[in-house]
Amino acid sequence: MLRRLAASTAAAVLVVTGWNVPAHADALPPVPPQAVPIGDVTGYPRQNTLPVWPDNPDDASIPIGVIPYDEIAPKLNALQRTSKRVSARLAGRSAVGHDLYVVTVTAPESRAEAQRQERWKRLIEDEPVRARTDRQLLRDYKTPLFVNANIHGNEWEGTDAALRVIEEYATSSDPAVERLLRRNRLVFNVTANPDGRIAGTRANGNGYDLNRDLTIVSQPETNLIRELAVGVKPIITLDLHGYVSPTLLHPSTPPHNVNNEYDLFIKHALPNALGIEQGLKDLGYAETQSARIPFRDDEPGVWDDFPPIYVPSFSLLQSSIPYTIEAPLNPRGNLTPEERVRRSGINTDVHEVAIKKSLDYIQEHRNQLIFDQAEVYRRGWAGEPLRDVPDGYVPGWGPEDDYRTEFPRSYVIPAGDRQHSAVAAARLVDLLIGSGGRVRQAERPFRAGGRSYPAGSYIVDLHQPKRGIVNSLLEPGADITDRVSDLYAGPAGWSQGLTWGATVDTLWKELPRVRSEQVRDGVVRGGYPAGRVDYRLDVQDAADLRAVNDLLDAGARVHRLADGSVVVPWSAGAERLVRAAVKEHRVSFERAPRRWSGTLLDEVVVGYVGGVEARDTLADTGFEARAVTPATLAGTLTGDVDVLLVAGTLNPATLTAENRAALDAFLARGGGVVGLDTAGPAFSNAAGLLGVTAHAGPGLASGVVNVVNRGGPVTAGAIPHSFVAQPVWFTGLGAGVTVEQSYAADPLLAGWWAPAPDGTGGQAQAAGQAAIVRGTTAAGNDVVLIGTDPVWRLHAKGLQSQLGRALFWAS
Incomplete structure (x- = not known):
């Protein structure tokens, strides 16, 4: 098996200072195109003057020899002034407020022509059989291509290639270009991650890898990408990256997503990849004389298209033919300025080839591509089973590629x-x-x-x-x-x-x-019982936690019951606060039991050790949170912190005397602790809190697991499934340790979880073992350890309530 290539650089949080944000910063992005009534569709061009950002000499793009972010809007404004083929719009804003630009390049269209294009686009999805036999559609429909550039901020050159193609097609008098733009729409997300582009980081300004977020949609940049993938209905999608040598061209190795109509994808994806490879050879560079096509060149599992969290894998489920294009030459690191520019120039050429060769493929196979996109939709409407794709269907297709599911009705x-x-x-x-x-x-x-x-x-x-x-x-x-x-x-x-x-x-x-x-969206209204009754809220969602924290912040008397639910005793003031919580968070209170007994809660301040996921999960659940690091304990773990959330490494033995004293003082006053993954039990053991032995599965073990909830303040009423990204379980439980949740006898429902080569860390070892435990130390510290993953990439939202209930109990 070939060695798996590791992704470059870890995510980093962008800190932006000194920016003069243009005055439009509070404007709302436009309505998604798929929601626009046909009668509101206007013609092309749809030109807008983009706000210009101030010059930033610290932009990390500059040393690489690519376009700085602040020069993109002026370039697009100039092209719109000189060409009726270019339409640019401000389509949203990044995590820290940078503008996101979507550019459409096509031949001008009247309003009636644009509306006809929109009807055809919808017809292909809504009535695929009729659409693919419509001669006028097949002749005049503008097949869409979508280019998503620079989703990883420090993989710059996709943006420059996109701008190069936009400029060429905007200004060319070549009849072939004019013909191409009469038959196609080219849609560019010019820089999908401007925060990272400026800072030179893979992640956006919130610290997230955007190419892991397509079915979570926790970030504004990903919301735009999803909008474009769904609304544009591109025939081909190109997601432009770097740096893998030789140039990597999706299609990928198995595992394949089991819901894909893979026969309709691979028949086009492989030959177009081969065409791009030939185009790279034709560039003449020594570094582009071969390409890496995982489907052809790699063993299963090396570079897969299984989870729908990536732009290409999500787009494939949208009936597009998607590609990850990894340009070959890394321009970062200890290089001369000339070498950086040389490498970024070659990478830009590589991405330009990918765009133009894909357009060539669309022109050469136009009717078949429209037919096959419609065929995906037709099979869906008809409820047909997935096809059995025979071995040898394309060169290299074999039984290892056979991934299928059975659709329920x-x-x-x-x-x-x-x-x-x-x-x-x-x-x-x-x-x-x-x-x-x-x-x-x-x-x-x-x-x-x-x-x-x-x-x-x-x-x-x-x-x-x-x-x-x-x-x-x-x-x-x-x-x-x-x-x-x-x-x-x-x-x-x-x-x-x-x-x-x-x-x-x-x-x-x-x-x-x-x-x-x-329906166009999910609707929930919430409610509370009428009359002078006490109000009970069963905390089973992040919205419930936000409501409780708002009530506490407003001064309501909130009592936590033994099962983790909360009760607000009736008063005229309490009723007003409950009504406001229902209106804001759409939660539902019920009549409290006649004889309830609970612990009075106070506002909870959480100090957390961990990354952006812990930070943002606490924000999603409404807790007042304070970042704590081993180096800042003395200044941050002060008297108002009620609970310490350990979601990252915190080793008491390595602390300075001052920071160790602050930790000891926190524990001496009875501060609570909630620990996650392997970091939590490691800290608990080092600090002498709960007596447990923690075990972990392999680092890549992940998926949906079956769990048994034992009840109690953390898991009463919890869902019977959980999520793990490296599962952790607990044995050797000391006196006073209570199991709230355990792995079922058959732990893994879906995913991958194999034992290590020595046989340890597998499902058999975790079966029946504790996944969530709690206990109180002799010093009075309430401690909860959670071996599942309630904060991972903000993904498993159904677990956030378990974390919040643990924080309330530990406080």
Whole structure:
């Protein structure tokens, strides 16, 4: 097997100082194009004067020899002034407020022509059989190409290649270019990560790798990419990266996402990759005389397209033919200025070749590409099973490539008492619709699958055009442990249907027969009981935690019950605060038990050791949070900190005397501790807190796991599934340690979890062992250790309530 190539550089947080943000910073981005009524569609060009950013001599692009961020808007403004083929818009803002530019290059269109193009685009998805036999459509439809550039900030050259192509096609008088723009729309996300481009970091300004966020959509930049992937409906998608030598060209090795119509992808993806490879050879550089095409050149698992979190894997589920293009020459590091410029110049040429060769492929195979994109949608509407792709279908296709799933007939996301969390259900519906799926809502009560459902329940008919992405988000997933021995990256299982906190029922053979209407978003109203009654809130979602923290911040008397729920005793003031919490967070209070007993809560201040995921999960759940590091304990772990969240390394033995004294003082006054992953139990043991032995699976072990909830303040009422990205479990539990959650007898439901070569760290060792434990030390410190992953990339939102309940208990 070839050695797996590691991703370059770790994510880093961007700190921006001294920026003069243009006055438009509070303007809202435009409505997503897929939501625009046909009658509101205007012609091309659609030109806008982009605000210009001040000169920044510290832009990390400058030493590389590529365009600085502040020169992009002036260049696009100049091109719009001189060419009617270029339309640029401010399409959103980055994590720290930089403008995101989307550029469309095409021949001018009247309003009527643009509306006809929009009708055809929708027809291909809505009525694929009719669309692909429409002679006028086949002759005049402008096939879209989408170029996503610079998603990793310190992989710059995709932006420069995009601008080069935009400028050439804007100004060329070549009849071939004029003909190409009459038959195509080229859509460019010019710099998908301006924060990272300026700072020279892989991550955006919030510290996230954006190319891991497509089905989580936690970042504004990813929201735009998803909008474009769904709304543009590109025939081909190019995601421009660096640096892998020789140039890497997707298609990828197995595992393949089990929901893909892979026969319709690989028949085009492989020959176009070969065409790009030839174009690279034709450049004449010694460094571009070969390419690495993982499907052709690598062993399974080396560079996969399995999880839908990447731009290409998400786009493939949108019926596009996507590519990761990794330019070959790293311009970073200890190089002369001349060598940096030479390398970035070659990389820019490589990306330009990828764009132009893909356009050539679209022209040469236009009708077949339209037919096959429509065929994906047709199969979805018809509910046909995935195809059995025979060995040798394309050179190299074999049994190792056979990844398929069975589609159920429908899913139901219940309303009413059977729904674990109405807020989570609405959030899941938003994710499905935002990802291109279609969801309906029942207007009346109904029965299906032997169960009764109230009006308002959501119905997901899997006979729909983008069933692949919908099912990928909702189905449990597949255990691929025995199929691959290596993975490029996790997660190997995801299932927002099981890990986002909502109840989702699978109907294998049945579509509910009830009057329903298609919805555009998830709706939840929340409520509270009438009359002078005490209010109970069962904390099962981040929204519930935000509501509790708002109540505490407003001075409400909030009591935590033994099962982790909270009660607010009635008063006129409490009723006003509860009503405000319901309006703000859409949560639902119920009448408290007649004789309840609980612990009075105070506002909780959390000091956390860890990265951006811990920071942002605390923000999502409404806790007042303070970053703590081993070097700053003396100044940050002060008397108002109630709980220490250990989500990163904190070794008491390595602290300075001053910082160790601050930690000792915190523990001496009874401060609580919540520890995550391996860092939490390591700190607990070093500090002499809970007596446990922690074990960890392999670093790439990840997925959806079956768990058994024992009840108690952390897991009472919790969902029966969890998420792991390197599972951790606990044995050797000391006196007074209580198990709140354990791994089931068959832990892994979906994902990859193999033992280490010596046989340790596997599922068999974790089966039945503790996943969440709690206890109180002799000094009075309440401690919770969590071996699952409630903060990983903000992914498993259904676990956030468990973390929040642990923080309340430990406080």
